[in-house]
Amino acid sequence: MNIYDALQHVPLKKRMYFLWKHDLEFDKTRQKKTEQQFLKSVEAKTMNPYIKWENSNEYQALLSILMKMKVIHDIEKVYKTVSDKAKEGDSKAIDTLLKIKKEIDQSAQVAEDLFRQPKDSKDKNEDDGLTI
Secondary structure (H helix, E strand, C coil): CCHHHHHCCCCHHHHHHHHHHCCCCCCCCCCCCCHHHHHHHCCCCCCHHHHHHCCCHHHHHHHHHHHHHHHHHHHHHHHHHHHHHHHCCCHHHHHHHHHHHHHHHHHHHHHHHHHHCCHHHCCCCCCCCCCC
8 A cells, every 4th residue: 555545544634634745646747835834835824633633543553564665766766786796695685675665564554454344344533633
């Protein structure tokens, strides 16, 4: 599961916040919105509900998935260097990289499981503190 799949399970305004905060918008030709522009786009007066949400398990799970995605990109960049070192006989570099990836996969699995739960099992009456 990638971050965009996981975000499909999050309410729209929270999804917009996460995308904005972590600069994950697809259209990179546009300049990133300021905080005031973001607040206007979600029709909110303050960032307080979003800042509070950052302490939630849901947000932390999203961060885990995002970090996993970033590590995968980093591994892709580092692969050539590690491969060259391995060809010179440094197998320790490969072993270390694989161990780190395994640990990240294990911690991200918990986050992915959270977003695979059926929507009905989540509390429908949960107040996110946003004004509509």
